[in-house]
Amino acid sequence: MIRKIFHSKFSEIILVYLALFIVDNIFKFNFITLSVNPYWAVLLFYAVRSNITTHIISLSSFTTVFFSSVYFQNIKFTFSNAVANSSVLAISTLIAMINETRIYRITSLEISLSEKEKEIENLKEEIQKQRIFIEELKETIFYEGEGISNLFLKLRELPVNDPQEFYQGFLEIISDFFDINKLSIYRLNRGFFRFIAGKGEPILGFSFRIEDSVVVKRAISEGFSSIRNLVEEAKPESLVGEPWAAVKIGDEEVYGVMVVEDIKPSKLNKTYQKYLMSMSAWLYSTMKKLESMQSEYIRQHKLEDGSYDEEYYKKEFARLKILKEKYSLPFSVLCICVLKDDIKEFLSNFRTDDVPFKFKEEKDRVCYKILLPMCNEKGKERIIERIKSRFEGVTLCEDI
Amino acid sequence: MAGIGFKIRNILKKDLLSYDISAILYAILVTSGPWIISSVYIFLLSVFLKKPDYYFSGVVIYSFIFSMIISGGFSFLLTRYIADLLYKRDYLLLYRTYSGSVIFISGISIFISGMFYMAHSYAYTPFEIFLGMAVFTMLSAVWVQTLFVSATEKLSPVIYGFLVGFSTSAFLSFTLKGLENHLLVSLVIGLAIIIYFNNFFICKYFRMKKGLKPSFEFLKAIKEYPENLLIGFIYYFGVWVDDFVAWYMMGNEISPGFVLLREYDTAMFISYLLIIPAMSLFVLQIETDFYKEYRTFYSMLEKNFRLDLVKLQFKRLSSVMSYTIKNIFSLQFSLMIIGLILSEPFSRFLGIGGSFLWIFRFAVVGVSANLIFLTLMLLALYFDFRSYVLKNVSLLFVLNFFLSIFTMKKLPGLSFALSFSIVSFIFMLTFRIDHLLYITYTKISSGLEKTFVKHIKIKGA
Numbered sequence: 001m002i003r004k005i006f007h008s009k010f011s012e013i014i015l016v017y018l019a020l021f022i023v024d025n026i027f028k029f030n031f032i033t034l035s036v037n038p039y040w041a042v043l044l045f046y047a048v049r050s051n052i053t054t055h056i057i058s059l060s061s062f063t064t065v066f067f068s069s070v071y072f073q074n075i076k077f078t079f080s081n082a083v084a085n086s087s088v089l090a091i092s093t094l095i096a097m098i099n100e101t102r103i104y105r106i107t108s109l110e111i112s113l114s115e116k117e118k119e120i121e122n123l124k125e126e127i128q129k130q131r132i133f134i135e136e137l138k139e140t141i142f143y144e145g146e147g148i149s150n151l152f153l154k155l156r157e158l159p160v161n162d163p164q165e166f167y168q169g170f171l172e173i174i175s176d177f178f179d180i181n182k183l184s185i186y187r188l189n190r191g192f193f194r195f196i197a198g199k200g201e202p203i204l205g206f207s208f209r210i211e212d213s214v215v216v217k218r219a220i221s222e223g224f225s226s227i228r229n230l231v232e233e234a235k236p237e238s239l240v241g242e243p244w245a246a247v248k249i250g251d252e253e254v255y256g257v258m259v260v261e262d263i264k265p266s267k268l269n270k271t272y273q274k275y276l277m278s279m280s281a282w283l284y285s286t287m288k289k290l291e292s293m294q295s296e297y298i299r300q301h302k303l304e305d306g307s308y309d310e311e312y313y314k315k316e317f318a319r320l321k322i323l324k325e326k327y328s329l330p331f332s333v334l335c336i337c338v339l340k341d342d343i344k345e346f347l348s349n350f351r352t353d354d355v356p357f358k359f360k361e362e363k364d365r366v367c368y369k370i371l372l373p374m375c376n377e378k379g380k381e382r383i384i385e386r387i388k389s390r391f392e393g394v395t396l397c398e399d400i
Numbered sequence: 401m402a403g404i405g406f407k408i409r410n411i412l413k414k415d416l417l418s419y420d421i422s423a424i425l426y427a428i429l430v431t432s433g434p435w436i437i438s439s440v441y442i443f444l445l446s447v448f449l450k451k452p453d454y455y456f457s458g459v460v461i462y463s464f465i466f467s468m469i470i471s472g473g474f475s476f477l478l479t480r481y482i483a484d485l486l487y488k489r490d491y492l493l494l495y496r497t498y499s500g501s502v503i504f505i506s507g508i509s510i511f512i513s514g515m516f517y518m519a520h521s522y523a524y525t526p527f528e529i530f531l532g533m534a535v536f537t538m539l540s541a542v543w544v545q546t547l548f549v550s551a552t553e554k555l556s557p558v559i560y561g562f563l564v565g566f567s568t569s570a571f572l573s574f575t576l577k578g579l580e581n582h583l584l585v586s587l588v589i590g591l592a593i594i595i596y597f598n599n600f601f602i603c604k605y606f607r608m609k610k611g612l613k614p615s616f617e618f619l620k621a622i623k624e625y626p627e628n629l630l631i632g633f634i635y636y637f638g639v640w641v642d643d644f645v646a647w648y649m650m651g652n653e654i655s656p657g658f659v660l661l662r663e664y665d666t667a668m669f670i671s672y673l674l675i676i677p678a679m680s681l682f683v684l685q686i687e688t689d690f691y692k693e694y695r696t697f698y699s700m701l702e703k704n705f706r707l708d709l710v711k712l713q714f715k716r717l718s719s720v721m722s723y724t725i726k727n728i729f730s731l732q733f734s735l736m737i738i739g740l741i742l743s744e745p746f747s748r749f750l751g752i753g754g755s756f757l758w759i760f761r762f763a764v765v766g767v768s769a770n771l772i773f774l775t776l777m778l779l780a781l782y783f784d785f786r787s788y789v790l791k792n793v794s795l796l797f798v799l800n801f802f803l804s805i806f807t808m809k810k811l812p813g814l815s816f817a818l819s820f821s822i823v824s825f826i827f828m829l830t831f832r833i834d835h836l837l838y839i840t841y842t843k844i845s846s847g848l849e850k851t852f853v854k855h856i857k858i859k860g861a
Contacts, residue, residue, distance in 0.1 A: 052726045056733060063737050079745040086738040093734035097727050104689075104723040111716050118708060 009050065010057050016042050017061040025072065032069050033081050039065060040088045047092035051103055055096035059089070132269060139271045148275070151177050155282070163290045164319060167197035168327055170286075174279055178272065181262035185283075188254050189352060195374045196256070200328050203243060203261050206374040214238060216257055219246035224273045228265070244268060247280045255284055306347040306356070307368060313357035316371050329373075332380040335397030337367040342391050349387065367397065427680035427687075436676070437559075438464070439669075441566040441590075455528065456583040458658025461665065463536040465640055466512070471505055471543035473633035476781070478544070480628050481618045482551050495608045496615035498548045502541050503614055509533075509540040516657060523656035531584040538591040545598035552605045561597025565590040627786035631793050635777070638797035639770065642816045643668065645804035650812070663756045664812055671763035674739050675771040678732040682775055685724045693717045694782060701840055714837055721779060721833065728775050732768045739764035755812060762813030769820035776827045783836060796823040 020038055024031045031037050039062055046058040066085065069075060077085075151173065158169040167185055175183045184198030186208075193216070195206040210217055214234060218225035226245035244263050249256040258280055301312035308316075320331040338346045343366060347356055353373050360367035372380060388394055428436075442460065478501055485494045513533040517524065524532070549558045569590025576582040602608075622629050643664065651659035697713045705713075740761055747757045773796070780789050796819055803815035 052730050056726075056730055059730070059733060059737065063740075066737075066741070079749075082741050082745050086741050089734055089738060089741075093730055096730060100723065100727060100730075104719065107719045108716065111712055111719070115709070115712055118712070 009046075009054055013042075013046060013054070013058050013061055017058075017065050021065045021068065024069065028073070030069070030073060030075055032066055032085060033075060033077050035084070037085070037088070040092075043088065043092045044095070047096040047099070050096075050099070052096045052100040055092065055099075059093070062089070132266065135266060136269045136271045139269070147177070160286075160290060160293075162319065163287075163294050164197070164323060166286075166290060168323070170283060171197045171199075178276065179264065179267060180260055182260075184259045184261060185249075185256060186259060187256040187287075188250075193257055194351070194353065198327070198329070202259065203241060204259060206330075206376075206379070213242060213246070215242045215244075216246045216259065219248050219257060220254055223248050224277055226260075226268045226273075228268055245273075245276075247276045249280050249284045249287070251281075251284070255287065258283070303358070305343055305358070307358050308355050310357060310359075313355055313369065313371065316355045316373075320371060320373055330376040332372040332375045332377065334370040334372060334380060334383065335367070336370065336384075336387065337362075337365050337395045337397065338391060339365050339393045342393075346387070346391060346394075349390070365393070369397075423684060424680060427684040428676060437562045437566050439673070441570055444570055453583050454654040454658070455524075455532075456581075456587075458655045458660065459532045459535050459584060460587070461660060462658060463532075463539050465643070467509065467536055467539035467543060469633070469636040469640060470508055470512070471540050471547075472636040473629065474501070474505060474544070475547055476628040476632040476635075477621055477625060478547055478618060479550075480625050481621045482548065484621075486551055491606050492608075492612070493615060493617065494548075494551070495602070495606045496612055497618050498545075498602055499612070500614035500616045501548075501618055502544050504616060504619070505544050506537050506541050509537040513537065520657035528581060528584075531581055531588060534588045535584060535591065538588065538595060542591065542594055542598065545595065545602065548602055549598060552602075557601045558598055561594050561601070564597065565592075565594035568593055625786065627790045628781075631777075631781075631786065631790050634790070634797050635793045638793055638800050638819075641797060641801045642804040642808070642813075642819075645801070645808050645815075646812060649808050661812075663752065663754060664759055666752065667756055667759040667763045667813065668767075668816075671739065671760060671767045674735050674764060675732065675767050677735060678728050678771050681731055682724070682728050682771075682778075685720075685727065686778075689720045690717075690724055693720045698840075710837065718833060725775065725779070729772055732771050736764055736768035739768075758811070759813040762811070762817040766813070766816035766820045769817065769824045773820055773824040773827060776824070776831050780831060783833060788831075792823055792827050795826070796820065799823065 017039070020031065020042065023029070024038075031039055043058055043062050047055045050058075070077070154173050155170065158166050158173075160166055171183055171185060174180065182199060184202040184204075185196050186193035186204075187196045188194075192207050192209060193204075195202055204213055204216070208216075210220060214230060215225050215227060218230065224245070224247050227239055227242055230239060230242075243259045243261045244265070245260040245268055247258040247260075248254065249258060258276070260276075298308075298312075301309050303309060317333075320329075323329040324331060337360070350356060350370060350372075355371035355373075356368045357370070358366055359369050372383070375383070384396065481497065482494065485491075485497065510533060513536045517529045517532060521529065546558065567590075569586045572586030572589055573583050576586055579585060643661075646661045646664045647659045650664075651661045653659050693713070693716050697710070697717045700710050700713050743757060743761050743764065747760065750756075773792075777789050777792065799819035799822060800815055803819050807814045807818075
């Protein structure tokens with residue numbers, strides 16, 4: 001601060017007055033008694049050019065040299081000298097005050113400008129809000145007009161004999177209708193959300209736990225959740241890899257979840273939330289019916305040891321093959337032989353959706369082909385590693 | 401002076417030099433009108449009356465000084481109380497407070513002057529005592545009335561009142577020459593006219609009916625704002641204490657009980673004229689730019705505006721404050737230097753020699769510093785920094801008192817200049833409103849019910 005002062009206008013002012021004072025004393029001009037006083041030029045110059053703080057410094061310097069001149073040069077100045085000096089001093093102060101007023105007005109205008117900029121920002125925000133609101137209204141008008149009735153007509157035409165086909169069909173119709181680029185459906189099974197319908201590799205994987213996604217976690221507790229709701233509460237880095245939105249499937253019990261992976265952010269509004277939730281309710285009731293029909297069919301093909309008959313295996317194989325071709329949904333076939341004593345424990349290691357089929361039986365061991373839906377090569381490798389580490393004498397068909 | 405800002409703003413709306421000058425003249429009239437008129441009256445009497453009346457001089461000077469101390473002492477408290485009433489728009493209580501405060505302060509004045517004359521009753525006739533007490537009491541009442549008039553939007557009628565009152569008084573001084581104590585009699589009549597004018601105007605402005613009982617509720621405000629009362633008294637005593645010391649140490653008793661020091665008092669009296677322009681500028685800026693930003697700032701806080709907007713308004717308020725202080729400082733500084741430059745020719749012109757010149761020079765520095773101090777003090781009180789102001793006025797009083805004792809004989813007036821300069825300098829260095837937002841927010845009630853907090857000691861904590 002002090003350094004700044006010494007390198008500033010203040011030091012310049014002091015030096016100018018000092019220089020004049022020295023010249024005045026050496027040559028005995030008696031500046032302050034002259035009708036054209038050189039000190040006045042400096043005083044008026046700084047008053048005109050700078051702000052009032054500079055003028056005060058200039059005025060102080062003027063006062064110092066004025067009274068020093070009176071003292072050192074023993075000047076007896078006349079009444080007219082005093083009046084002339086006083087008048088110039090008064091004029092310089094008046095000029096400095098006018099200058100200061102201009103500076104103050106400029107500062108005030110700068111603040112007003114900042115205020116106006118803030119107002120513009122607020123108005124822009126308001127416009128954006130209104131736009132979203134208008135969009136929502138438009139969508140409401142569309143859905144509550146012919147949109148929703150058309151949607152239900154399409155959904156009623158979905159095949160119910162094949163649940164997988166039904167889910168995929170449902171997903172396609174919903175995605176198309178709500179303009180969702182990517183949507184997946186998961187079913188809760190033994191604490192894991194397992195992928196049952198969707199297109200391609202889902203961002204949450206084919207299986208995940210509730211703790212793995214904050215959006216899904218919130219959707220399970222509140223029915224619906226989107227990144228937009230969480231962005232103010234959670235840290236931004238914690239939302240990386242999260243889906244745009246999720247809708248719970250189920251009422252009091254959690255049945256599954258619909259995960260919106262790709263959508264235009266502007267679409268995530270309350271109208272969407274409302275209709276997606278009603279779609280999920282419809283899906284929930286249909287899923288329950290389909291699954292009860294499916295479980296009856298499965299029971300007919302299930303064997304005592306927990307595996308399935310060949311007919312069921314072949315049918316499932318064909319179905320998964322079609323899904324893979326149509327929707328790029330992966331599946332794997334694991335061919336493995338295990339000791340007879342370990343059969344029960346061995347089969348309990350698989351998911352309820354997996355389809356084990358006993359194709360070969362020897363004296364002390366049995367060989368199974370197991371269909372692993374929604375499981376790619378990596379998943380298959382992991383399962384093999386797990387089985388090998390748990391059971392001795394396990395051999396893969398290729399190793400035989 | 402909440403009301404006059406409106407008038408000044410209206411004048412300033414027209415961006416013309418003539419209107420600017422009118423606004424300045426109006427501000428001068430408002431701030432110093434009664435003072436200038438009283439000074440002109442005293443000056444005229446001293447010029448035209450050939451034979452000096454010492455009792456009259458003593459009564460006038462003592463009455464002016466002590467009435468200012470008494471009314472000034474209460475002025476900070478009353479101003480605050482009036483502002484609260486105006487905010488609540490309780491004009492009925494305002495009027496009742498007006499009559500109550502006039503009665504109260506007149507009562508105190510009667511008591512004090514009564515004590516004074518009891519001690520000097522041997523030297524004066526009952527009529528002289530009555531006149532002396534009347535002048536003192538009436539002047540105190542006039543100053544209190546002026547406080548209430550300031551709350552209105554019109555001040556011109558009051559100025560007319562002063563003009564008529566003092567003109568009548570001056571006229572009677574010459575026409576009643578044969579009467580005993582004619583000067584005091586005419587002054588009492590003049591003051592009575594002023595009181596009547598003020599009273600008439602206040603009643604008319606607040607549309608008051610007869611029969612309203614005076615209210616002394618303002619005395620309860622002492623409990624709420626005790627600092628304001630102390631600030632008033634300590635400040636006014638601080639301003640005059642060097643005079644008292646000067647009278648005590650070097651004064652002459654011009655009439656029994658009235659000790660004065662002519663050179664000292666004249667120097668002080670003339671030097672005070674130098675603050676009129678800066679004081680008017682202060683009123684002009686406070687009532688126009690500052691008050692507008694100040695009101696907006698507090699109304700934004702009251703209405704819970706967004707913090708970024710409040711901060712911008714705070715910036716605006718700081719800017720106008722800095723502008724006001726700089727302008728006043730600069731103007732007063734210039735006037736001080738002009739006063740110092742002109743002091744010698746002026747002293748020659750007046751024909752007062754001796755120690756007058758140096759007393760006058762010190763007085764010029766002192767009153768200039770006093771104005772800066774007063775400006776900062778009033779600004780600080782706007783923000784309710786009462787304890788801070790109290791500390792500064794206390795320091796001022798102590799410094800002026802002790803410095804006067806030690807320096808009065810050798811360098812009369814130095815203590816006045818030094819104490820005001822030192823305290824103003826300290827005030828300027830320490831007066832900050834950077835934390836005003838925090839302070840104001842913490843003062844605002846949260847609306848939560850007051851209750852007890854139970855302290856629980858946790859083991860190991």
